[in-house]
Amino acid sequence: MGYNFIEGEILLIDKPHGWTSFDVVAKVRNQIRRLVGQRVKVGHAGTLDPMATGLLILATGKKTKMINQLQGLDKEYIATILLGATTPSYDAETPVMQTYPTDHITAELVEEKAKSFLGKQLQIPPKYSAKKIKGKKAYDLARQGKDFQMKAIQVEYKEIEILSLSLPHEIIIRLVVSKGTYIRSFAHDLGQKLGSGAYLAGLRRTRIGSYSVEEAMSIEQFIDSLKTKKN
16 A cells, blocks of 8 residues: 555654754655655654654654644653763763763662652753744754753653663663653753763664654655655
């Protein structure tokens, strides 16, 4: 059975490193327009930062009405966190601004402090984020050197599992979180709880609700699928 992009499709895309979520939407929209001969509405259900990879859910046509529902689903991530330093963006997109000692950090301390996040928490989003401040995106203000404060939001950490420890430098953690949770902020806050610093070095989204990245297509696979499936 072929695609019907106008009536609506849910597409699972494995977003590549370096692409914005909008880059993926624009590429898919352009490919669909070339196939069906008209512009079709395409949207995504939850942004991934350019450095992140993994599951991006796209909806087309009439199924874009489902985007709000999809955005509200829990999300699972695999995060690689580097200890002993902080960056302005809380990830590797900006240079290290300060370093901290890590010799005191043990596996037991990491386990204790990571698990202390479980449940509902107030989280301050990164200044380098798309959150709006008086109608302007926070990351634009941050890049301009403007002084402003981010408001805390309530998030929920539902599962936290330490997958790998390479102390004193690296932790790999699996997290299941509610809508709106910034894993970059989690990395930064974990560093503070450890009496050190930390930033997000890598991120992969592996699940949104019951949708898994294992079911997702690469951009190239999606384009190839259009050659055999017609609207």
